[in-house]
Amino acid sequence: MxxxxxxxxxxxxxxxxxxxxxxxLAALEPVAARGYELSAGPRRVRTVTYLDTVDWRLRGKGxxxxxxxxxxxxxxxxxxxxxSGTTRLAEPPQWPARAEQLPDGEARDGMAPAMWVRAVGxxxxxxTVTREVAVLDDEGKTVARLDxxxxxxxxxxxxxxxxxxxxxxxxxxxxxxxxxxxxxxxAEGFADADGDLYDxxxxxxxxxxxxxxxxxxxxxxxxxVAVATALHGFARVIAVxxxxxxxxxxxxxxxxxxxxxxRTRSLLKLxxxxxxxxxxxxxxxxxxxxxxxxxxxxxxxxxLLEFDALAxxxxxxxPDDLAPFGELLQSEREKARRxxxxxxxxxxxxxxxxxxxxxLTEIIERERSEEELSAESLAGQRVRRMVKxxxxxxxxxxxxxxxxxxxxxxxxxxxxxxLLEVVKPxxxxxxxxxxxxxxxxxxxxxxAFQDGEVQSHSLRDYAERLQAGSTRPPAATLLAMGELSAxxxxxxxxxxxxxxxxxxxFLGPATHERIEALxx
Amino acid sequence: xxxxxxxxxxxxxxxxxxxxxxxxxxxxxxxxxLIWDLDPQGAATYLFRVKPKxxxxxxxxxxxxxxxxxxxxxxxxxxxxxxxxxxTYRNMDLDLARSQHKTxxxxxxxxxxxxxxxxxxxxxxxxxxPSLSLVSENVLHAADLVLVPIIPTxxxxxxxxxxxxxxxxxxxxxxxxxxxxxxxxxxxxxHREIIAELPRQRAGISPTTIPALAVIxxxxxxxxxxxxxxxxxxxxxxxxxxxxxxxxxLPA
Numbered sequence: 023m024x025x026x027x028x029x030x031x032x033x034x035x036x037x038x039x040x041x042x043x044x045x046x047l048a049a050l051e052p053v054a055a056r057g058y059e060l061s062a063g064p065r066r067v068r069t070v071t072y073l074d075t076v077d078w079r080l081r082g083k084g085x086x087x088x089x090x091x092x093x094x095x096x097x098x099x100x101x102x103x104x105x106s107g108t109t110r111l112a113e114p115p116q117w118p119a120r121a122e123q124l125p126d127g128e129a130r131d132g133m134a135p136a137m138w139v140r141a142v143g144x145x146x147x148x149x150t151v152t153r154e155v156a157v158l159d160d161e162g163k164t165v166a167r168l169d170x171x172x173x174x175x176x177x178x179x180x181x182x183x184x185x186x187x188x189x190x191x192x193x194x195x196x197x198x199x200x201x202x203x204x205x206x207x208x209a210e211g212f213a214d215a216d217g218d219l220y221d222x223x224x225x226x227x228x229x230x231x232x233x234x235x236x237x238x239x240x241x242x243x244x245x246x247v248a249v250a251t252a253l254h255g256f257a258r259v260i261a262v263x264x265x266x267x268x269x270x271x272x273x274x275x276x277x278x279x280x281x282x283x284x285r286t287r288s289l290l291k292l293x294x295x296x297x298x299x300x301x302x303x304x305x306x307x308x309x310x311x312x313x314x315x316x317x318x319x320x321x322x323x324x325x326l327l328e329f330d331a332l333a334x335x336x337x338x339x340x341p342d343d344l345a346p347f348g349e350l351l352q353s354e355r356e357k358a359r360r361x362x363x364x365x366x367x368x369x370x371x372x373x374x375x376x377x378x379x380x381x382l383t384e385i386i387e388r389e390r391s392e393e394e395l396s397a398e399s400l401a402g403q404r405v406r407r408m409v410k411x412x413x414x415x416x417x418x419x420x421x422x423x424x425x426x427x428x429x430x431x432x433x434x435x436x437x438x439x440x441l442l443e444v445v446k447p448x449x450x451x452x453x454x455x456x457x458x459x460x461x462x463x464x465x466x467x468x469x470a471f472q473d474g475e476v477q478s479h480s481l482r483d484y485a486e487r488l489q490a491g492s493t494r495p496p497a498a499t500l501l502a503m504g505e506l507s508a509x510x511x512x513x514x515x516x517x518x519x520x521x522x523x524x525x526x527x528f529l530g531p532a533t534h535e536r537i538e539a540l541x542x
Numbered sequence: 543x544x545x546x547x548x549x550x551x552x553x554x555x556x557x558x559x560x561x562x563x564x565x566x567x568x569x570x571x572x573x574x575x576l577i578w579d580l581d582p583q584g585a586a587t588y589l590f591r592v593k594p595k596x597x598x599x600x601x602x603x604x605x606x607x608x609x610x611x612x613x614x615x616x617x618x619x620x621x622x623x624x625x626x627x628x629x630t631y632r633n634m635d636l637d638l639a640r641s642q643h644k645t646x647x648x649x650x651x652x653x654x655x656x657x658x659x660x661x662x663x664x665x666x667x668x669x670x671x672p673s674l675s676l677v678s679e680n681v682l683h684a685a686d687l688v689l690v691p692i693i694p695t696x697x698x699x700x701x702x703x704x705x706x707x708x709x710x711x712x713x714x715x716x717x718x719x720x721x722x723x724x725x726x727x728x729x730x731x732x733h734r735e736i737i738a739e740l741p742r743q744r745a746g747i748s749p750t751t752i753p754a755l756a757v758i759x760x761x762x763x764x765x766x767x768x769x770x771x772x773x774x775x776x777x778x779x780x781x782x783x784x785x786x787x788x789x790x791x792l793p794a
Contacts (some may be wrong), residue, residue: 158617162765163591165617193623194615 028048029201031218031305034185036211041065041151046170050187052209053157053168053202061164062373063154068092070173071147072220073117075140076266076275078231083136085222087129089115098125102134107132111229118271139327141272146227147177150219157202166191173219181226183268187212209519238447241398241542246296250395251384252289256282258381261310264366270359273323280320283313288440291405296395301381314363318358321480325351335509339502347503350488364537401445402541406440409537416464421518426476428521432468436462454538460536464528467520474514481507486492543660544792545653546667547685547717551701556691556724558585559758559768560781561669564689566767567785569622573664576614576623580681581671584627590617591765592626599630603653604637610658613719619767623663636678648676648788653684653715665792674708684708685717687792691724691752694736706746720791722748722784751783753777 039045043062047054054060073087074080081086084100095111105129118141121134131141150173157166167190170525176180187206191199206212215222224231239248258281286309294302329348330432332343341492367369415431439461446454485503488495548561560687561577569575579586584594590616602608614626641651656666670681682688690705702721709716726733741747752758757772764771769778 103598161591192616194613251765 033215038183052205059158062158073142098129105132127287148173165195243397245400250382254382299405322355343498418420470517478510544712563781564665577667578625579627596628602654652680690721694733723751726752
């Protein structure tokens with residue numbers, strides 16, 4: 023059928039009607055006054071659960087996912103920019119759910135690319151009463167439809183009812199649709215709707231998807247306050263991701279938590295001298311412990327996320343050959359996750375995060391004097407120092423340099439990247455983007471080099487453990503792992519070859535100019 | 543996109559009734575469906591309560607001066623659109639003949655027009671006027687399946703044979719013919735005899751019969767497809783069986 027654009031929607035500002043036919047038809051009287059007959063369809067009541075990932079990925083792509091239920095398990099619907107689909111559910115869904123946990127069908131197909139590896143869960147629930155009203159011409163033919171929808175947010179907060187009237191035009195009856203819309207727009211009680219029903223409910227419930235995650239540092243902020251503000255933001259990220267890790271909702275909760283830990287450790291290393299030394303001495307070892315305790319699970323997550331792609335890489339072997347290896351990874355992950363969960367539920371962790379946040383808050387809220395080093399000056403000083411360090415190490419890399427030297431450069435580049443991300447608000451934004459782009463190119467190659475080495479070593483380690491297990495793996499499994507190991511070595515060699523050229527480019531005058539343009 | 547024509551040389555045999563009800567059932571079962579009312583009398587258009595008017599008439603439509611999409615009307619039923627009749631369709635033969643000067647293929651002009659809609663619909667029903675003319679020749683060339691309603695009489699069967707012979711003369715794009723008994727009356731011995739014997743003797747004749755029932759005549763009063771107001775009637779069940787047969791003949 024010829025595609026139609028999103029229907030225009032109006033906001034009814036009068037009294038809610040609860041979908042009662044007389045009240046709805048009375049509100050739509052301006053349409054009847056234009057010579058149309060109105061025929062009301064049945065009143066329908068359903069619960070609508072709006073879904074998104076914790077980092078609003080669907081909304082970011084202009085998509086709205088919802089689970090609608092009147093009786094039975096209901097339907098799952100996706101609607102938005104160029105994507106739409108509905109799947110009838112055979113059983114009640116469980117939230118949160120990753121793409122592979124959603125039922126097969128159009129809705130999952132539409133949601134999965136935007137979800138990536140993240141799980142969707144309820145954002146808000148509403149009770150929605152709808153009634154469709156057909157607008158008929160003098161032949162009794164439907165020439166347009168009006169969808170009267172009253173939604174009341176019920177969870178996480180109860181909102182007042184929100185009424186939207188959507189005009190659904192009918193193919194070949196555009197003129198009638200225009201007349202109906204004009205009749206309503208000029209009538210008392212109707213106004214053009216700002217966004218759809220979901221937007222209205224989010225606003226009414228006080229949920230702000232676009233709100234910045236944490237307060238950013240500013241140029242004039244005292245240096246210690248700026249450092250504490252950035253660290254406080256990282257601590258918040260750690261804290262908000264803990265439940266997602268414990269519930270094993272998706273692998274990104276742990277990833278985000280670990281990135282925040284790494285950022286914390288880097289910033290303590292590069293600008294921790296701005297904070298009281300006893301405070302750093304007390305908490306820094308805790309973040310090293312937290313980093314270490316999260317590593318095994320994350321490493322296994324990465325393996326498992328890439329497992330299908332790894333299996334597809336096999337040329338001599340078959341993907342199924344890797345099945346015993348996949349089972350080993352799964353069982354290792356379960357063990358690692360249990361250890362991690364114990365750590366995250368421990369008093370040590372609670373004291374670390376709560377104590378750290380409280381100490382940082384004290385610094386942020388301290389009294390300020392005028393003669394203090396500013397965030398802007400600190401940023402310039404520390405970025406220049408870090409750049410110098412990275413450049414020195416990069417210059418010393420030759421095709422013959424040992425792998426350790428390349429790993430060391432990779433770590434320093436990562437520290438520079440984290441530092442640049444922290445100081446972004448006090449930098450020239452265009453120059454910042456360009457520097458990050460330059461740095462990212464080098465980091466990608468260094469990452470490929472590191473992955474190649476780590477993966478080939480760990481494959482050897484896993485192969486030995488499989489051999490040592492109670493049931494010896496088939497020869498085909500070990501052969502397939504050997505083939506993968508060779509691939510990783512190949513990847514490492516390729517990265518090593520690309521590195522020389524990338525470093526030449528990075529060490530050239532353009533990067534230096536961009537870094538100077540970036541700083542205040 | 544599959545094109546199904548409801549066609550017979552004879553009038554009053556149930557072509558429009560079949561086209562309207564089967565198009566409704568096709569859309570109700572999830573196929574994006576269009577029905578083109580090619581009969582200037584506009585009976586199908588009337589049944590869907592649409593005004594029998596196409597801007598620019600047959601000349602602009604057939605001549606390509608106005609896109610087919612601009613003439614489409616949504617019906618009251620989801621997934622079912624209508625290309626309405628227009629009184630100028632009485633001259634469609636002439637317009638099709640004129641199109642020969644442009645393309646050299648007057649008998650395939652309708653097929654060409656329908657190609658514009660190939661991405662938008664899964665099924666197109668053509669409700670045709672009773673004649674053997676350039677319009678019907680176009681319809682037969684455009685169709686994948688020609689549904690032929692026949693009243694179980696000897697003369698009606700003769701016209702079906704004539705149609706089969708005519709289609710056999712096509713070099714290619716030969717549609718499949720699928721006849722079914724329409725307006726059957728079980729009280730008549732001849733009807734019973736022909737319905738029992740013919741599907742066994744001849745290929746292309748459906749075992750499904752559409753009975754002559756007052757509920758079908760009500761369509762013109764209700765101005766709606768039969769399954770909308772009599773979903774449980776024997777006639778609706780017969781049309782459902784016929785649609786199932788057609789759906790098997792023309793998989794999506």
